[in-house]
Amino acid sequence: MAENNGTYLIRGAAVLGSEAEDLLIRDGVIAARGTGAATSPDAAGATVIEAAGLVALPGMVDVHTHLREPGREDAETVETGTRAAALGGYTAVHAMANSTPVADTAGVVEQVFSLGRAAGWVDVRPVGAVTVGLAGEQLAELGAMADSRARVRMFSDDGICVHDPVLMRRALEYVKAFDGVVAQHAQEPRLTAGAQMNEGEVSAVLGLTGWPAVAEESIIARDVLLAQHVNSRLHVCHVSTAGSVEIIRWAKQRGINVTAEVTPHHLLLTDNLVRSYNPVYKVNPPLRTDADVQALRAGLADGTIDVVGTDHAPHPSEHKECEWAQAAMGMTGLETALSVVQHAMIETGLMTWADFARVTSTAAAQIGRLSDQGRPLEAGEPANIILVDPAARWTVDPEKMATMGRNSPFAGLELPGKVVATFYKGHPTVLDGKLNTPYRHPAESTAGAA
Amino acid sequence: MKHLLSTEDLSLANAVRILDTAEEMAAVGDREVKKLPALRGRTVVNLFFEDSTRTRISFEAAAKRLSADVINFAAKGSSVSKGESLKDTAQTLAAMGADAVVIRHWASGAPHRLAATDWIDAAVINAGDGTHEHPTQALLDAFTMRRHWSRLAGNGSIGADLTGMRVAIAGDVLHSRVARSNVWLLRTLGAEVTLVAPPTLLPIGVEQWPCKVSYNLDETLEQGVDAVMMLRVQGERMNASFFPSTREYSRRWGFDDNRLRTLDSLGLKDTIIMHPGPMNRGLEISAAAADSPRSTVLAQVRNGVSVRMAALYLLLSGDTREPAATAGAARTTAANANAHSTKESH
Numbered sequence: 001m002a003e004n005n006g007t008y009l010i011r012g013a014a015v016l017g018s019e020a021e022d023l024l025i026r027d028g029v030i031a032a033r034g035t036g037a038a039t040s041p042d043a044a045g046a047t048v049i050e051a052a053g054l055v056a057l058p059g060m061v062d063v064h065t066h067l068r069e070p071g072r073e074d075a076e077t078v079e080t081g082t083r084a085a086a087l088g089g090y091t092a093v094h095a096m097a098n099s100t101p102v103a104d105t106a107g108v109v110e111q112v113f114s115l116g117r118a119a120g121w122v123d124v125r126p127v128g129a130v131t132v133g134l135a136g137e138q139l140a141e142l143g144a145m146a147d148s149r150a151r152v153r154m155f156s157d158d159g160i161c162v163h164d165p166v167l168m169r170r171a172l173e174y175v176k177a178f179d180g181v182v183a184q185h186a187q188e189p190r191l192t193a194g195a196q197m198n199e200g201e202v203s204a205v206l207g208l209t210g211w212p213a214v215a216e217e218s219i220i221a222r223d224v225l226l227a228q229h230v231n232s233r234l235h236v237c238h239v240s241t242a243g244s245v246e247i248i249r250w251a252k253q254r255g256i257n258v259t260a261e262v263t264p265h266h267l268l269l270t271d272n273l274v275r276s277y278n279p280v281y282k283v284n285p286p287l288r289t290d291a292d293v294q295a296l297r298a299g300l301a302d303g304t305i306d307v308v309g310t311d312h313a314p315h316p317s318e319h320k321e322c323e324w325a326q327a328a329m330g331m332t333g334l335e336t337a338l339s340v341v342q343h344a345m346i347e348t349g350l351m352t353w354a355d356f357a358r359v360t361s362t363a364a365a366q367i368g369r370l371s372d373q374g375r376p377l378e379a380g381e382p383a384n385i386i387l388v389d390p391a392a393r394w395t396v397d398p399e400k401m402a403t404m405g406r407n408s409p410f411a412g413l414e415l416p417g418k419v420v421a422t423f424y425k426g427h428p429t430v431l432d433g434k435l436n437t438p439y440r441h442p443a444e445s446t447a448g449a450a
Numbered sequence: 451m452k453h454l455l456s457t458e459d460l461s462l463a464n465a466v467r468i469l470d471t472a473e474e475m476a477a478v479g480d481r482e483v484k485k486l487p488a489l490r491g492r493t494v495v496n497l498f499f500e501d502s503t504r505t506r507i508s509f510e511a512a513a514k515r516l517s518a519d520v521i522n523f524a525a526k527g528s529s530v531s532k533g534e535s536l537k538d539t540a541q542t543l544a545a546m547g548a549d550a551v552v553i554r555h556w557a558s559g560a561p562h563r564l565a566a567t568d569w570i571d572a573a574v575i576n577a578g579d580g581t582h583e584h585p586t587q588a589l590l591d592a593f594t595m596r597r598h599w600s601r602l603a604g605n606g607s608i609g610a611d612l613t614g615m616r617v618a619i620a621g622d623v624l625h626s627r628v629a630r631s632n633v634w635l636l637r638t639l640g641a642e643v644t645l646v647a648p649p650t651l652l653p654i655g656v657e658q659w660p661c662k663v664s665y666n667l668d669e670t671l672e673q674g675v676d677a678v679m680m681l682r683v684q685g686e687r688m689n690a691s692f693f694p695s696t697r698e699y700s701r702r703w704g705f706d707d708n709r710l711r712t713l714d715s716l717g718l719k720d721t722i723i724m725h726p727g728p729m730n731r732g733l734e735i736s737a738a739a740a741d742s743p744r745s746t747v748l749a750q751v752r753n754g755v756s757v758r759m760a761a762l763y764l765l766l767s768g769d770t771r772e773p774a775a776t777a778g779a780a781r782t783t784a785a786n787a788n789a790h791s792t793k794e795s796h
Contacts, residue, residue, distance in 0.1 A: 196558075204655030205458065207558040207582030207627060212654070276566065277559030321537050321567075323557035325580070 005045050006426060007031075009038060013051035013387055015377050017353025023056060025383040028426035032379050049431075051387050054420055057357050059091025059122075059384035061364035061373050063183070063261055064158070064237060064309030065334065067093070067124070069115060070108070071100025076314040076404050078112065081334070082121035084312070084403035086429040088334040089419040091384040092123035092365070092373045097134070098159045104129035104140035106148035113150035120438030121429050125368055128152040130171045130182060134160050139171060146178040153369040156183035158237055159284075161219060163189050168223060172232040179369060181259075183235040184223055186244070187285065191215035196325060198271040198286040206274060208324065211286045213241040220244050224251035224258050235367055236260040238311050240285040242295030249304040259367050261309035262296050264340035265331055265409055269293075273409070279320045279327030280409050283313075300359060301350040307364040310337050314405020332405040336396060338388065339415035346390075347416060353390075383426035392418035402435065453565045453574040454761050456583040457635035462611070465638055469593050470608050471760035472753070478515060479756060489518035492549040492766055497539070498577075499525040499555040504727060505577050505587075508751070509552045512758035518766075521548070536560060540569035548572045550766055558582035573765040581625045587726055588631035590757040592639055594750050595677055598722055613640035618670050620646035620703055621681025621734050622692075624653050628726045629681060633661050646670050648703060650692045667703055671712055679724040680705050680735045696733055706736045713744070722746050 006027060012020040015033070022037035023030060024046065031042045062085065068076035078095070085093050095112050097103035103112060109126035116124020128145035132138050134157045145152040155175060162168045162184060171182050192215045197203050199210020220236055224247065227234035239245065239260045248260050265283065270290050273281040281287060299305040313330025320327050341360065345351040351359075365374025375381040393416055398408040422430035427439040451464055478486055494513040496506050506522065513520045523543070543551060550573040553561045558580030565574045578584040592612065599615050600607040617636055623629045623645050636643050643661035645652065656663055664670045671678070683699065693699045700706065705723060713721050723735070723744045731737045740747060 199654050201655040201658045204653035204658070205630070207580050207630060209581075210654060277562040278566070318535065318537075322535055323555065323560045323563060325557040325559075326536075 007043065007046040008423070008426075008428065009043050009046040009048045010051045010056065010385075010387065011038070011048060013054050013056035014353075015056045016357055017055050020052065023377065023385065025385070025423060025426050028383055030377060030379055030381050030383050030385070033377065049387070049421065053391065054387045054389055055353050056377060057089075057353065057386050057388060058361040058374055058377060059386055059422065059424060060089045060338065060360040061368065061370060062090050062093040062310050062312070062334065062337075063154070063235070063307055063364045063367055064263075064311045065093040065095055066098070066311070066313045066330070067095045067112070068314060069099065070111060074316050078115035078124060079119045080402060080404050081312070081314070082116060082119045082124060083435055084332075084334040084401060086121040086422050086424065087402050087419060087435060088336070089338045089386040089388065089422055090122050090334065091386075091422065091424045092125060092368075092370055093334075094125045094127050094154055094368055096158045097127045097129040097156060102129050102133050103127065104132050104134070106141065106144040106150075109145050109150040109152050110148050117441050120440055122424060123370065123373065125154070125370065126150045126152055127158070127183065128155045130155045130157045130162050131167065136160065136162060136164055136167065139167070139174065142171070142174055142180065143178065146180060153178070153180050154183050154235070154367070155180055156185065156237065158183065158185045161185050161187040161189060163219070165222060165226065169226050169230060172227055172234060173230045176232050181233040181235045181367060183237050184219065185237050186216045186219035186223065188215040188219050191218075195286070196282070197274050198288045200271065200289060202271045202274055206277070208274070211284075213243050213288070213292075216241055216285060217243040217247055220247050224248070224256050227258055228254065228256045232257065234258045238263050238266065238285055238309065239296065239299070239305055240266050240288050240292065242292045245295045245299035245304055249299070252304065259306040259363070260304070261307045262300055262305045263309060263311045264333055264337045264344070266296055267293060267300070267344040268340050269409055277324045279322065279324050280331070280407050280411070282324060282327050282329050283311075283331050283409075284329040297344060297348070297350055300345065301355070306359065307367060308337060308341055308359050309364070310334055312403070314403050315407050317406055320407050330407065332398070332401065332403050332408045334403060335401050336408060336410050336415065338419060339394070339417040340410065342390065342417040343415050383423050385423040386419055387421040389418045389420050390416065392416065394418055451765065453561070454585055454765060455561050455565055455574065455576045457585045457588050457631045457638070458583070460585070460635065460638065462638050465589070465592070465635060466609060466611060468589055468757065468760050468764060469596060471764060472589070472593050472756040473607055475515075475759035475763070476753070476756040478759070479752075485515050485517060487517045488763055489513065489516040489766055492518045493521065493547055494518045494550045494552060494762060495521045495523055495543050495548045496577075497523045497543065497551050497553045499553070499560070500578070502554055502578065504751070505554060508754045509577060509758050511755050513762055515755070516759055516762055518762070536563065537567070537569050540564055540567075544570040544572065550575060550762060552577045554578050556580055575761055575765065578627055580627065582627050583631045584627040585631050585635070586754070586758050586761055587628050588635040589761070590750055590754040591632055591679065591724060591726070592635055593753045593757050594724065594746050595641070595722075596639075598746070599676070602720055611639040612636060615641040615677065616644070616675045617641050617677045617679065618644045618646055618667075618675045619679045619681065620667055620705070622651045622683055622687060623647045623656070623681070624651045625684060625687065626681050632679065633659055637661070644670050644675070646703065648693050648699070651687075667705075667709065668712070671709060671718075672716065674716075674718065675721055677722045677724055678705060679726075682726065682728065683730055683734050700733055704734050704736070705739045707738050710736065710739045710742060724750060727751065
């Protein structure tokens with residue numbers, strides 16, 4: 001579709017899955033919604049997108065993405081990762097800090113931020129490291145990262161747990177100064193030395209060192225109590241066990257300011273897959289049991305778990321084509337998240353599309369403090385919108401993905417739901433299910449409030 | 451049966467077939483010329499990523515007695531130590547025309563990777579992978595037990611299983627591939643297995659295994675046992691808080707002289723004492739027990755060659771192999787195995 005004047009009239013989309021309505025997009029915002037949209041003078045010259053049968057949702061916001069750049073451009077770049085994000089229905093991603101060099105200074109987070117703006121597919125919000133070099137010894141310059149052009153609000157040593165309780169306490173306290181949040185990778189290191197998979201019935205048979213649920217749950221229990229004690233904001237990354245859900249539910253009942261995320265793969269897959277010894281199923285935290293999967297689904301449905309985060313973790317093929325113990329941990333997820341969540345949550349009757357919008361967009365934007373993401377689809381709001389065909393069925397083929405990673409655990413599965421269009425700041429980054437063109441930001445000087 | 455990867459998925463028919471074939475192979479070992487022409491012109495690679503002289507020479511002797519060409523590929527001092535991947539090593543061996551790969555690896559599941567991928571088309575025999583399985587060790591243990599059990603019953607071994615035999619396996623079950631392979635195989639053969647170990651050296655999830663679990667060796671002996679298998683305690687466990695000290699371990703879970711006497715006083719005159727070797731004399735087994743007439747340690751070593759001959763013979767030329775032997779057909783078989791494992795996991 002050719003470039004036009006930036007005006008798009010979406011006809012008859014089911015907004016948040018309810019009745020069909022028109023949406024008029026102009027100048028980066030939703031100019032009108034409903035019956036008047038088509039006849040509005042603003043609609044002049046609009047490109048019409050027939051959206052009957054499609055669901056309109058706010059652009060998805062990923063709280064947990066590994067873009068690998070700088071340092072591991074053989075695994076992913078900001079360009080390829082954000083193309084994958086746009087195709088997956090995202091308009092914003094949080095880029096985790098475990099790059100090389102680590103995103104632990106204003107310089108590195110500004111670099112990632114700039115790469116994201118240059119790519120133009122989604123908002124790239126860098127996550128700052130909590131500790132220098134992810135080493136868990138001294139706090140990184142959190143304030144400098146918060147004040148930088150990247151305006152970092154989420155801090156995480158993801159991949160590594162901030163296990164020192166004093167350091168965790170200090171981090172939680174310190175980020176209050178700029179309304180930050182500490183996103184914890186909850187993994188007690190001593191209980192998980194050499195861990196390869198969930199500890200239980202399957203690990204016993206396979207002879208792989210176990211990663212016990214208690215190693216996650218004990219850290220979460222400690223951290224919610226710390227967050228309560230210092231009255232700060234905690235986010236728990238990739239919750240994977242039934243016990244963790246219970247602890248977070250308890251903490252929220254006590255009024256503790258904690259949010260939590262679950263990955264699509266933990267909503268669908270179990271450790272039985274490890275019986276193949278195929279490292280595509282190796283991930284951290286590991287795939288758990290069916291009882292955990294059911295508890296995570298229930299927790300996401302009832303709001304105990306606030307958001308879906310992909311933990312998109314691309315790896316070069318040689319890091320997966322090897323022995324299980326040698327293989328890297330991680331799975332790609334940006335281009336399958338919507339379908340997996342539809343399959344696991346919506347088609348099971350646990351959630352509606354409105355709930356979907358909450359857990360993939362609204363709540364995620366609030367955690368990351370993204371003011372122009374996760375907004376209602378109302379007139380005057382930023383036009384970050386996706387159109388989804390919920391009736392589509394497709395078979396996952398990692399070779400066809402935009403991400404450089406081929407490590408999708410969903411390869412070969414037939415899943416529902418397809419992103420037909422993604423509007424980012426009113427611009428279609430994806431049309432007809434294919435990449436269109438990136439958004440071009442106006443001059444850098446006006447870009448302060450991305 | 452294209453590969454021998456584990457005993458967990460070994461059927462009773464195939465297990466008995468391997469043991470029966472091993473009896474025939476044992477007869478070869480009693481001849482003056484200990485050699486059969488069965489695998490002449492076939493190439494067997496012993497691919498060892500972990501030192502194990504005993505297992506390697508046992509497989510080497512087995513392959514040579516079947517007239518196969520044997521290549522020993524030790525990972526140390528080779529391209530593997532320079533960072534070559536398992537995939538590249540496998541593809542190299544495939545290019546050289548290996549018909550069978552006997553793989554010993556420190557990583558659990560490495561033989562499964564060789565069998566499940568298209569890196570190499572050869573038959574894969576697991577010669578011990580990490581803390582997962584060691585199927586030929588379990589088969590030689592079962593062979594040794596079956597001879598004993600059949601002799602007591604006054605029957606021949608051929609075609610027999612181990613129905614009713616009571617077997618105790620004592621020691622570091624958590625890290626033992628020998629224990630895992632024995633639990634599955636002995637269950638298949640009808641034996642009653644009791645694992646005896648300190649709770650720290652049993653895996654979480656062991657309660658799902660087809661066996662009994664005990665923390666008390668003396669009680670297990672008192673309840674009556676026909677074979678006691680002692681597992682080696684690895685040196686690296688000794689300072690990792692799995693047990694307070696080697697002396698305490700030895701007192702509570704070692705087969706010491708007192709327990710040797712206990713067998714006599716309990717009237718268990720036919721109970722055998724087994725050990726996969728190498729033994730820590732004075733730790734998990736006393737010298738008197740290791741050297742007693744009850745000990746089958748050397749018989750196990752001897753039987754190991756027969757069992758490995760049987761495995762190589764059946765995989766490379768026997769009638770349990772999938773009918774089609776062309777490369778294309780074999781690849782289809784591997785693909786089917788993949789499909790099967792995917793299906794299983796859902």
